[in-house]
Amino acid sequence: MERNAGQNSDVKPSRPVGTPIGNDGRAANGPPTMPFWEMKIAPDGLSTIAQRQLEGFIQQSVSGDTTPIWMHRFPGIVKAVWFNILPVGWIGDWHPSPALQWVVPLSGRWFIETQDGVRVEMGPGDIHWGADKAAGIVDGEIGHRSGQLGDVPCVQLMVQFDGTTEPGVTV
Numbered sequence: 001m002e003r004n005a006g007q008n009s010d011v012k013p014s015r016p017v018g019t020p021i022g023n024d025g026r027a028a029n030g031p032p033t034m035p036f037w038e039m040k041i042a043p044d045g046l047s048t049i050a051q052r053q054l055e056g057f058i059q060q061s062v063s064g065d066t067t068p069i070w071m072h073r074f075p076g077i078v079k080a081v082w083f084n085i086l087p088v089g090w091i092g093d094w095h096p097s098p099a100l101q102w103v104v105p106l107s108g109r110w111f112i113e114t115q116d117g118v119r120v121e122m123g124p125g126d127i128h129w130g131a132d133k134a135a136g137i138v139d140g141e142i143g144h145r146s147g148q149l150g151d152v153p154c155v156q157l158m159v160q161f162d163g164t165t166e167p168g169v170t171v
Contacts, residue, residue, distance in 0.1 A: 031055075031056075031057040031058070031059075031070060032057050032070050033053040033054060033055050033057070034053065034054040034057075034072075034127070035051055035052070035053060035054075035127075036051070036052055036053075036054055036126075036127035036128065036129055037049055037050070037051055037052075037112070037120055037122065037126065037127065037128045037129065038050060038051075038052045038129045038131070039097070039112060039114060039128065039129065039130050039131060039132050039144060040131045040132060041131075041132055041134055041135055041136075042116065044116075045135075045136040046114070046115040046116045046135070046136065046138060047096075047114040047115040047116065047132040047135045047143055047144050048114050048115070048116045048118060049112055049114045049118050049120050049144075050118075052129075054072060054127075055072075056072055057070040057071060057072045058070070058071060058072075059071075074102075076100070076161040076162070076163065077161060077162045077163060078159060078160070078161060078162075079099055079160040079161055079162045080099075080158075080159075080160045081157070081158070081159050081160075082156075082157075082158040082159075082160070083155070083156070083157060083158075084103075084154075084155070084156040084157075084158055085153050085154070085155050085156075086108070086110055086147070086148035086153055086154040086155075086156070087148065087153050088148060088150075088151060088152065088153055089148065090147055090148040091145065091146075091147035091148075092145060092146045092147060093145060094140075094141040094142050094143055094144065094145055095142065095143045095144070095145075096132050096133050096134070096135045096142055096143035096144075097130035097131060097132050097133050097143065097144075098133075098160070099133070099160035099161060099162070100129075100130070100131050100133070100160070100161040100163075101129075101130045101158055101159060101160040101161065102127065102128070102129055102130075102157075102158070102159045103127075103128040103130060103156055103157070103158045104126075104127050104128070104156060104157045104158075105122055105123055105124055105126060105154055105155070105156050106124060106155045106156060106157055107124060107152070107153075107154070107155045108123070108148065108149075108150060108152045108153050108154030108155055109121060109122065109123040109148070109149040109150050109154055110122055110123075110146060110147060110148055110149055110154040110156070111146060111147055111149055112128065112144050112145070112146045113144060113145040113146070114132070114144045115135065115136075115138045115141060115143075115144070121149060132144055
C-alpha cells in the first residue's frame with residue numbers, strides 16, 4: 001500500500017478546536033447532534049480521520065424526577081476506563097488503536113495524524129472515536145501517530161470497548 005500522491009504530514013487541522021454543537025436541543029428542528037472526530041480504516045486500507053455528527057439523542061431524566069436532558073447511550077461492553085496524562089513533548093509513534101475507544105481531552109492539547117496524511121489537533125471540548133484497529137502497513141507505518149501539543153500536559157478520559165460497535169453517526 002502506498003500513500004496518496006500529494007499527501008503529507010504537514011496538513012493543518014480541519015477545523016478550530018472546540019467547535020460547539022450546532023443545535024443544543026432547544027431548536028424546533030429536533031434533537032441535538034454532537035460533532036466528533038472518527039478515525040477508521042478507509043476502503044483503500046489507510047487510516048483516515050474525519051468529522052462526523054453523533055445522533056440519536058433522546059430526552060430523559062438522569063435520575064428520579066429530575067428535569068429531562070438530552071442523552072445518548074452508547075451501546076457496547078466497556079472494557080476499561082482510563083485517565084491518561086500525555087507529558088509535554090510525548091509522541092506516540094505509528095500504532096493502531098488498542099481497542100474501539102472514545103478519547104476526550106479534559107485539558108491541554110494533542111494531535112492525531114493518519115496514514116492518508118491528515119492531521120487533526122484537539123483540545124477540551126473535542127471528542128475522538130478511535131477505530132483503526134486493523135490498519136494496514138504503509139511504508140512501515142501502521143495505524144496513526146499521536147502526540148501532546150503545547151507547554152502543558154494533555155489530560156484525557158479514554159473509554160475502551162470490547163468487540164465491535166458503531167457510535168451512531170451521520171456525515
